[in-house]
Amino acid sequence: MSMTDIKKRIISLRSKNRKLGIDSFFVTNSTNVSYLSGFRGHDSMLFITPNRSFFLTDSRYIEEAERTVSGFRIKLVKTSVYETLKELASASHAKRIGFESMDVPYGIAERLKKFMSKVKFTGFRDVVESIRMVKDASEITAIKKSVALSKKVMNKVIELIAPGVSEKYLAGVIESEFIKYGARSSFSPIVASNKNSSMPHARPGDTKIPRNGFVMIDMGCNLGGYSSDMTRTVAIGKINKLFSKIYGIVKMAQEEAISMVRPGRKIGELDLAARSIIDKEGYCDCFGHALGHGIGLDVHESPSISRSNTNILMPGMVFTVEPAIYIPGFGGVRVEDMVLVTDKGYEILTR
Numbered sequence: 521m522s523m524t525d526i527k528k529r530i531i532s533l534r535s536k537n538r539k540l541g542i543d544s545f546f547v548t549n550s551t552n553v554s555y556l557s558g559f560r561g562h563d564s565m566l567f568i569t570p571n572r573s574f575f576l577t578d579s580r581y582i583e584e585a586e587r588t589v590s591g592f593r594i595k596l597v598k599t600s601v602y603e604t605l606k607e608l609a610s611a612s613h614a615k616r617i618g619f620e621s622m623d624v625p626y627g628i629a630e631r632l633k634k635f636m637s638k639v640k641f642t643g644f645r646d647v648v649e650s651i652r653m654v655k656d657a658s659e660i661t662a663i664k665k666s667v668a669l670s671k672k673v674m675n676k677v678i679e680l681i682a683p684g685v686s687e688k689y690l691a692g693v694i695e696s697e698f699i700k701y702g703a704r705s706s707f708s709p710i711v712a713s714n715k716n717s718s719m720p721h722a723r724p725g726d727t728k729i730p731r732n733g734f735v736m737i738d739m740g741c742n743l744g745g746y747s748s749d750m751t752r753t754v755a756i757g758k759i760n761k762l763f764s765k766i767y768g769i770v771k772m773a774q775e776e777a778i779s780m781v782r783p784g785r786k787i788g789e790l791d792l793a794a795r796s797i798i799d800k801e802g803y804c805d806c807f808g809h810a811l812g813h814g815i816g817l818d819v820h821e822s823p824s825i826s827r828s829n830t831n832i833l834m835p836g837m838v839f840t841v842e843p844a845i846y847i848p849g850f851g852g853v854r855v856e857d858m859v860l861v862t863d864k865g866y867e868i869l870t871r
Contacts, residue, residue, distance in 0.1 A: 521558040525658055526591050529556050532651045533568055540644060542618040544569045546605065549623040551817050552648040554745065559589050566592070567605060569612040576604055602635045609639055616640045618647065646822060653814060653822045654836040659746065660860065663816065663838055666703070666748040667858060667869045670741050673697045677739075678754055683731040687711040687724035694739050703743040706819040710738035710751075717753070717851040720809060720844065732757035736854055740819060747819040749840055750870045751856035763853065766803065766845040770853045773797040773843040777811060781859055781866035787829040794843040795827065803845045806852075812840035815858060837861040838869070 533556065537545050547553055547566035556566055557575060561584050564577040575592035577585050582596050597604045609617065619629065621643025633641045655663065676697060677690055694709040712722035713729050717736040729735060733756060740749035753770075755763060773794040780790055791811040798807050812825035815838055823829060825839050842856035858869040 521658060523590055525656060526556065526558060528656070529651060530568060530573055530591075533648065534570060536647050536651070537568070537570075537618065540618060540642075540647070542616040542642060544609070544612065544614040544617045545647065546617055546619040546624075547648060549620050549648070552620070552652075555648065555652055555817055557589050557592060559585060560745065561585070565601065567608050567612075569608075569614060572612060574608055576601065576608075602632060605632070606636050609636060614639060616642065618642050618644045620647070621645055649822050652816060654834050655816060655838055655860075656836065659816060660836070660838070662744050662746040663748065663858075663860075664869060666741055666743040666746045667750075669698070669701055669703055669743055670739065670748040670750055671870060672701075673741070674737065674739060674750060674752060677737060678752065681729060681735055681754055681756060683729055683756070685729045687713060687716070687727050687729075687735075690735075690737070691724035694737075698741045701743075703741040706740040706742040706747040706749065710736065712736045712852075714851050715849055717853075718846045718848045720846060720852070720854070729756065732760070734760070734763050734851060734853075736852060738854065738856065742819075745817060747815055747817070748870070749815055749819055749856065749858065751842060751854045753853045753855060762847075762850065766847070767853045767855075769798060769801045769803065770843050770845055770855050774841055774855050774857070777841050777843065778857070778859060778866065778868065781833060781861060783833055783835050783861060783863065785833045787823055787825055787831050787833060788827045790825055790841070791827040791829075794841070798843060798845060803847075806845045806847055807843060808846075809844070812842050812856075814839045833861050835861050835863050 545568045553564050561581045567574040573592045575589050575594045578597045585594050622645055690711045691709040695705050698705050711724040713735045714733045716722045736753045738751040777790045777794040794811050810826035814821045814823045838860050840856050840858055844854035846852035860867040
């Protein structure tokens with residue numbers, strides 16, 4: 521991450537602060553701290569005022585912070601975060617401070633309010649996350665590298681699918697391959713064969729791949745801090761007629777949703793378009809989750825690609841499109857690809 525990227529992100533946060541009617545923001549979510557500062561360690565926080573940016577950490581991470589963090593005044597938390605924040609707020613003449621309500625426990629928020637009685641503390645949701653929704657050029661480059669590795673590993677695992685091979689073995693190959701290339705799984709791989717695949721987040725077990733059947737593989741990696749995520753459902757041996765039918769429906773639903781991606785489109789319309797195809801074919805009760813999710817530093821982040829999301833697509837957004845049909849007792853089909861919103865349309869990253 522360049523200093524230019526960091527400065528732009530801090531400027532965006534300060535702009536958000538002004539719109540929210542606050543003068544400063546206390547960042548505690550570790551992913552948001554990393555996004556705004558480039559720091560990869562733990563137990564660190566940021567305090568962003570109109571004119572200064574402070575990085576707070578304790579003795580375990582102070583040396584790493586001093587070596588790797590630029591553009592911030594680094595403050596060592598000697599006694600407590602409460603004392604350090606009070607000191608900084610006083611020096612900065614902060615009067616209205618926002619904090620991350622989904623990250624700071626209620627008890628700590630109440631203690632901060634009492635400890636700093638002259639300051640108004642207000643909790644907000646998705647302030648930094650709303651900035652993270654739109655990726656900059658460096659993030660898109662990093663995501664594409666993560667995707668490239670995931671595609672490479674997926675191809676290898678598909679080649680290993682054979683009768684008698686266990687779900688656990690294939691999941692183990694996925695994780696070890698990522699480690700071999702300097703990455704890690706961004707979530708526990710899902711490898712589910714036949715009826716096990718009716719569970720969207722099935723855990724790989726000792727079940728052996730059958731001679732005739734199908735396997736759902738959902739996997740992704742975190743490389744250089746950025747995540748990827750893709751799903752393939754693969755048939756082996758004699759192809760079951762019901763499997764062939766629902767696979768065709770899911771692919772049709774996915775292609776319809778992806779074809780609608782363009783700046784200005786309401787996000788919820790993508791989910792509705794895919795869902796209407798699945799519903800029309802009589803499988804309305806077999807697709808319960810949202811169509812997709814944003815992806816970047818976290819494997820699941822904003823925006824949610826759900827029918828209730830009335831926000832619009834913007835260039836730089838990266839998200840998954842993963843319609844599915846799950847039939848208990850039989851199995852399921854899910855096909856998942858990552859899509860980048862471009863200035864005029866879209867780019868499918870995982871193909």
